[in-house]
Amino acid sequence: VDTPGFGDSLDSVDDCKPIIDYIDDQYEKYLNDESGLNRRQIADSRIHCCFYFISPNNYGLKPLDVMTMKTLHNKVNIVPIVAKSDSLTKEEVQALKKRIVAELKTHGIQIYSIPDCDPDEDEDYKEQVRQLKAAIPFAVSSSLETHEVKGRKVRGRAYGWGIVETENPEHSDFVKLRSMLVTHMQDLREVTQDVHYENYRSQRLVARNQSNSDLRNNISISSDDTSKDRILLEKEAELKRMQEMIERMQREMMAQQQQAGWVVDGNHQQNNGVNNGVNNQ
Ligand SMILES: Nc1nc2c(ncn2[C@@H]2O[C@H](COP(=O)(O)OP(=O)(O)OP(=O)(O)O)[C@@H](O)[C@H]2O)c(=O)[nH]1
Ligand SMILES: [Mg+2]
Incomplete structure (x- = not known):
């Protein structure tokens, strides 16, 4: 699911609303399906992961980034990403990542946290998880084009001085991001189910009970019921x-x-x- 135009308008305060509405709609659909007859075959269209792209042109988070992530973090797993990392040097990428991590903490923004490994897990897996955790926020460079590099076809961006390869770990965290998504897809789903969907479900139940008791109270006090x-x-x-x-x-x-x-x-x-x-x- 894409969010075209997010943050492009002059006043971007409401840009978050269609995103929230979309996420809530999927929870509502799931909630209705769960209380229906065919509970075994529910099509799960809930959003299990939200990539939040952060511009490389700022020294950290913009107010819109803070506001949007704060609105989203109790609804969905947020994975922050530095976009267009090819426009920064390696040192700049590291400095920006450090700054973003500090700002997320200052603002109390909960991003998706990769679970810790069990102590009896094999060393390769532990190392992979350690590297993934250290790479957050993933800094990626993407491209729709493919180019030939040393006889290989690679996806990348061609500049006058060379080609930035999307899947080259020296150029971009794209491979790490993909590996995080594949390795932790089940955990992302579980956090959605156990935390975000449960939040939504309990809020809906409270709202339903409230409106039922309002309806009952209105019998005696309201004279202009429909x-x-x-x-x-x-x-x-x-x-x-x-x-x-x-x-x-x-x-x-x-x-x-x-x-x-x-x-x-x-x-x-x-x-x-x-x-x-x-x-x-
Ligand atoms: N340097 C660089 N430019 C990029 C990268 N990815 C996309 N671009 C360029 O940035 C511009 C916008 O890219 P989009 O992918 O359309 O950005 P978007 O945020 O999805 O835009 P909307 O869908 O309109 O909201 C295009 O000119 C892309 O070529 C990247 O990794 N590095
Ligand atoms: Mg787009």
């Missing part, structure tokens, strides 16, 4: 009256049967030792 609401409320009250009547009748029947020496247990009836005149022989 007629549709009134009909609903009258039906609800009638249902309640009927339920009470049925319960009262059941209680009376029980009492009569107990007096006659019968014990009634759900669907079964038992003679309690008093002869009712039926002969079983």
